Each structure stands twice: as structure tokens, then as C-alpha cells.
Amino acid sequence: MSQIYFDTNSSKTINLALQGGGAHGAFAWGVIDKLLEDGRLKIDGLCATSAGAMNACVYAYGNMKGGPEGAREALHNFWWKIHKVSEIYSPVKIWPIEKMLSLNADQCFSYFLFDSITHLFSPYQFNPLDLNPLKDVLSEEIDFDELHACDSTKLFISTTHVHTGKVRVFENKNVTLDVVLASACLPFLFKAVTIDGEDYWDGGYMGNPALFPLFYHTDSRDVLIVHINPIERLETPKTASEIMNRINEISFNSSLLQELRAIAFVKKLVQNNMITDHFKNDFKDVLVHSIRSDKILAEFSVASKFDADWQFLTKLRDKGRDAMEAWLNDNFENVGIRDTVDLDHEFLHSTTKIFDAQQAKHEGHKHQHTKLNEKNRKAG
Numbered sequence: 579m580s581q582i583y584f585d586t587n588s589s590k591t592i593n594l595a596l597q598g599g600g601a602h603g604a605f606a607w608g609v610i611d612k613l614l615e616d617g618r619l620k621i622d623g624l625c626a627t628s629a630g631a632m633n634a635c636v637y638a639y640g641n642m643k644g645g646p647e648g649a650r651e652a653l654h655n656f657w658w659k660i661h662k663v664s665e666i667y668s669p670v671k672i673w674p675i676e677k678m679l680s681l682n683a684d685q686c687f688s689y690f691l692f693d694s695i696t697h698l699f700s701p702y703q704f705n706p707l708d709l710n711p712l713k714d715v716l717s718e719e720i721d722f723d724e725l726h727a728c729d730s731t732k733l734f735i736s737t738t739h740v741h742t743g744k745v746r747v748f749e750n751k752n753v754t755l756d757v758v759l760a761s762a763c764l765p766f767l768f769k770a771v772t773i774d775g776e777d778y779w780d781g782g783y784m785g786n787p788a789l790f791p792l793f794y795h796t797d798s799r800d801v802l803i804v805h806i807n808p809i810e811r812l813e814t815p816k817t818a819s820e821i822m823n824r825i826n827e828i829s830f831n832s833s834l835l836q837e838l839r840a841i842a843f844v845k846k847l848v849q850n851n852m853i854t855d856h857f858k859n860d861f862k863d864v865l866v867h868s869i870r871s872d873k874i875l876a877e878f879s880v881a882s883k884f885d886a887d888w889q890f891l892t893k894l895r896d897k898g899r900d901a902m903e904a905w906l907n908d909n910f911e912n913v914g915i916r917d918t919v920d921l922d923h924e925f926l927h928s929t930t931k932i933f934d935a936q937q938a939k940h941e942g943h944k945h946q947h948t949k950l951n952e953k954n955r956k957a958g
Contacts, residue, residue, distance in 0.1 A: 589617070589618055589619065589620050590618065590619055590620070590800075590910075590913045590914050591619070591620045591621075591622045591797065591798040591800070591914075592619050592620070592621065592622065592798055592800045592801070592802055592867075592913060593621070593622050593623045593624065593625070593792045593796050593798050593800060593801045593802070594610070594621055594623075594624045594625075594626075594634075594801075594802050594804060595624075595625050595626070595630075595787050595789055595792070595801055595802065595803040595804065596624060596625070596626040596627070596629075596630025596631070596633055596634055596787060596804050596806075597627060597628075597630050597782070597786050597787060597803075597804065597805055597806040597807055597830070597834070598626075598627040598628020598629045598630050598631070598761070598762065598780065598781065598782045598786060598787075598806065598830070599628070599629055599630075599806030599807055599830075599883055600628075600629055600883030600884060601629075601660075601882065601883050601884060601885050601886050601890065601891060601894070602629070602806045602871075602875060602878065602882070602883050602894060603628070603629025603630060603632065603633055603806060604657055604890075604891040604892075604894035604895050604898070605804075605806060605871060605874070605875065605894045605895070605897055605898040605901075606629070606630060606633050606804045606806060606898060607633055607653050607657055607891075607894075607895050607898060608894065608895035608896060608897060608898020608899040608900075608901070608902065609804050609869060609898040609899070609901060609902040610633060610637055610649075610653060610898075610902075611650055611653060611654075611895065611898070611899055611902075612898070612899040612900075612902035612903055612906075613902055613906075614646040614647075614649055614650050615650070616902075616903075616906055617646070618906070618910060619906075619910075619913065621637070621641075621731060622731075622732060622796045622797055622798040623731065623732035623733070623734065623791075623792050623795065623796035623798070624637070624638070624731060624732070624733055624734065625734040625735075625736065625747070625785075625787040625788055625789055625791055625792055626733075626734070626735060626736070626761075626787050627735070627736040627761055627762075627780070627781035627782050627785060627786050627787040627788075628761055628762040628780055628781060628782050628786075629762065629806070630787060630804075630806070631735045631736070631758050631761040631762060631781070631787075632656070632712075632716065632758060632762065633653065634733055634735070635716075635720055635725065635733065635735070635753065635758055636649075636652050636653050636656045636719055636720060637649045637652070637653060637731070638725060638728055638730070638731040638733055638750075639652060639719070639720045639721070639724070639725050639728070640652025640653065641730055641731060642724070642725070642728045642730050642731070652719065655719065656715065656719050657891055657895070658888070659715045659718065659719065660712075660715060660886050660891070661886045661887065661888045661891055663711040663712075663714070663715055663886075664711075664886030664887075666711070667711040668884060668885075668886055669688065669689075669692040669884055670683055670686065670688050670689045670692055670881055670884040670885060671686070671688045672686050672688075672885070672887075683879055683881035683882045683884070683885050684819040684823075684879040684880065684881035684882075685819075686881070689881045689884070692884075693881075696766045696767065697766075700766070701765070701766065701767055701768050701769050702769055705767075705768070705769070708768060708769045710759060710768055712759065712762065713755065713759060716755055716758055716759070717755055720755075722753065722754050722755055725750065725753060726750060726751050726752075726753070728750055731750075732749070732750065732795060732796055733748075733749060733750045733753055734747050734748070734749060734787070734788065734791040734792065734795070735747065735748045735749075735753055735757055735758065735761050735781070736761060736781030736782075736784070736785035736786070736787045736788045737757065737760045737761050737763075737771075737773075737778040737779070737780075737781045738778060738779045738780060738781055738782075738783040738784045738785075739776060739777075739778060740770050740776075740777040740778060740779055741776070741777065743783075743784065744784060745781065745784035745785035745788050745833070746778065747785070747788050747791050749791070749795070754773075756771050756772075756773050757773060759771050760773060760778035760779070760780075760781075761778075761780065761781040762780060762781075763778065763779050763780050764779075764780050765779050765780070782829075782830045782833075783829070783830075783833070784833050785833050785834075785837075786807070786830050786831065786833055786834050787834070788833075788837070789801060789803075789834075789837050789838075789841070790837065792864075793862050793864055799862055799863065799864050799865055799914075800864075800865045800867060800913050800914060801864055801865070801866055801867065802867040802868065802869065802905075803834075803866070803867070803868040803869070804868075804869050804898075805868060805869060805870050805871045805872075806871055806875065807826075807827045807830045807831050807871070807875075808827055808870075808871055808872040808875055808876050809827075809831055809835075809870070809872055809925065810872050811824065811827075811872070811876060819879060819880070819881070820879070822880060823879050823880040826880050835925055838866070838921055838925045839921075839925075841864060841866065841921065842921040842922060844861060844864075845863060845864070845921070847861070848861055848862075848863045849863065865913075865914070865915075865916060865917050865918075866917050866918075866919055866921060867905075867909060867912075867913070867917070867918045867919060868918075868919050868924070869901050869902065869905050870924075871901075874897050874901060875894075875897075
């Protein structure tokens with residue numbers, strides 16, 4: 579790995595918000611890897627869900643044991659082991675003949691079989707022993723007892739409480755192997771994870787990830803959201819797999835968009851001095867940044883979230899590194915000073931944005947049609 583050129587005089591501090599998304603979490607691996615290699619940003623806190631929770635905990639433990647370079651190595655080793663385990667346990671495999679036919683993951687027989695089984699049977703039926711290969715990988719890579727004492731990184735891991743449907747966020751001293759497994763517990767794949775007598779599912783349903791702990795329990799007011807699930811798509815899905823993929827994306831973005839709407843509202847109150855002096859200290863003017871995945875990950879289907887082929891994982895990592903490098907080039911100077919996204923425009927009024935794009939596309943086709951008619955008229 580290349581060396582870090584960390585300069586304490588020019589460094590800034592930032593919080594990261596990491597979404598979940600299975601193997602697509604390798605994109606966030608690349609984002610963190612480039613951030614650490616660049617060296618100008620220090621991570622204060624991480625709020626995370628599912629695959630994001632794994633990235634966050636592996637980073638925090640690696641950084642605690644070996645600094646930024648130790649964190650980079652830990653993340654590399656973690657994803658390599660995910661790949662090796664997937665060679666045995668992955669429910670989605672693309673066979674050589676399917677690769678020759680250039681089939682996508684969601685077009686493969688293994689995914690069709692996997693999808694059918696999980697719609698017909700629950701994990702209490704087809705996985706009664708609750709086998710989870712991620713459990714061994716995480717326990718090998720992280721000593722959670724040591725992680726409890728980590729004071730170099732603040733962790734906030736989101737889970738969904740099954741009985742109440744509310745988000746529960748676990749901090750460093752309470753983050754265990756079971757907490758991380760609960761944060762990544764897709765209920766059609768695994769039994770609910772029981773923690774202190776309470777059952778939990780994937781945190782993405784109610785907090786993907788939950789941002790609010792960063793506002794109250796970290797020193798930095800900058801939050802960089804690393805998106806794994808595309809917010810916008812310009813085309814309406816037509817096939818069954820495309821429809822399910824889009825439903826999955828919308829569902830796992832909904833809680834985040836709701837929280838961003840609340841942040842936008844509070845920011846307006848703070849910036850327009852609409853909060854009484856008695857309550858001013860209770861609010862922080864958070865600076866929001868984001869690395870969007872709409873264009874970068876739009877080509878991949880929901881089935882590819884189960885694809886842990888090393889070539890695919892490193893491809894996503896490299897896309898994450900490129901995205902982080904571009905973001906740093908464009909936005910580093912703004913960290914600590916201003917938002918680099920317009921919350922209303924980027925997240926809350928995306929329908930208008932899509933309509934404008936479609937309208938422009940329609941006008942382009944209309945213009946071409948007019949020119950063709952004019953050409954035919956003159957020729958006639």
C-alpha cells in the first residue's frame with residue numbers, strides 16, 4: 579500500500595455516515611481507503627448500518643491497533659476473507675457458461691433459485707441452525723472486547739428493533755459481534771438476532787444509517803454521507819428483478835431522506851436565527867456532504883449485493899477510491915466552512931430534478947424530429 583502523507587497542520591476532522599448494501603459496501607471500503615491514503619481528513623465518528631457497520635468496526639479496530647495504515651490493511655483483509663468465504667457459502671454464483679453469455683447476477687440460475695427459496699421459506703425453516711459465515715470473519719478480524727475501549731473513533735451502529743419497529747443505535751461500549759450481525763440481519767436470510775432478550779433486524783429499515791448521534795456525541799460538525807443505494811433512477815423498471823431492486827433502494831433510502839428533511843428544517847431555523855437563546859446551545863449547524871452512488875452503482879442489480887467475487891469487490895473499491903479522490907479535489911477546502919450539497923435540491927426535491935432531465939430528453943427528441951421533418955420538406 580502507498581504511504582500516507584498525513585500533515586497534522588493541514589488536517590481537518592469529519593464524521594462518516596456509511597449505508598448498508600451487501601457486497602456494494604466495498605464501494606465504501608474504497609472511499610475510506612482513499613481518505614486514509616490522502617491523510618488530510620481525520621475521522622471523528624462513524625454512524626453505520628449493515629455492510630457499513632462492518633466497514634466502520636473493522637476501520638475503528640484497525641485504526642486503534644495500527645493507525646491509518648493499520649485500518650487500511652484491516653479493511654483489505656476483511657474484504658478478502660469475505661471473498662474467500664463466499665466461494666463456499668455465497669447463494670449467488672455465476673457459472674462459466676453464464677459468464678460466457680454475459681448474464682447479470684440477477685439473470686443467473688443460482689439467484690433465481692435463491693430468490694424463490696427465500697420467498698417460499700423463512701430462515702427458521704431453511705436455516706434452522708442459523709449459520710452465518712460473516713460471524714466467523716468478524717470474530718477473526720475484530721476483538722470486540724478491545725473495541726469497547728476504543729477512544730480514537732466513535733461508533734454508532736444502527737439496528738431495527740423487531741417488536742417496536744424503532745431504530746436502536748449501539749455505541750462503542752455496547753458494540754458486540756451480535757450487534758454488528760443484527761445490523762446486517764436481513765430477515766429473509768437470517769433469524770432475528772437476540773441482544774439482551776430483545777430481537778433485532780437489519781438497521782437499514784429504520785436508519786440507513788441513523789445520523790442523529792453524530793450531532794450530539796462528536797466534536798466535528800461535518801458529516802460525509804457515503805451512499806450505497808442510488809436515490810435516483812431516470813428509467814422506470816420493467817422486469818420483476820428491476821422492480822424489486824428499485825423497491826429495495828427506495829425502502830433503504832427512506833429513513834435517511836426523512837432525517838435529511840429534518841436536518842434541512844433545523845438548519846433553516848439556526849441560520850435564520852429562529853431559535854430562542856434558551857435553546858440555541860441544543861442545536862448544531864451541521865455541515866452536510868455526500869458521495870452519491872446514483873450513476874456509479876446504477877448499473878448493478880440487487881443480486882450483485884451477494885456477489886463477493888474478488889474482481890467485483892476490487893472494482894467497487896476502485897470506484898469508491900475514485901469517487902473520494904474527486905470529492906476531495908472539489909470539496910476539501912469547504913470542510914469545516916460550508917455544506918457541499920444543497921439538501922433541498924439534492925435529496926428532498928429529486929422528483930423535479932428527474933422531471934427536468936426527462937423534459938430535456940423529450941425536448942431533444944422533439945427538436946431532432948422537427949429538423950428531420952424540415953429536411954424531408956425541403957427534399958420534397
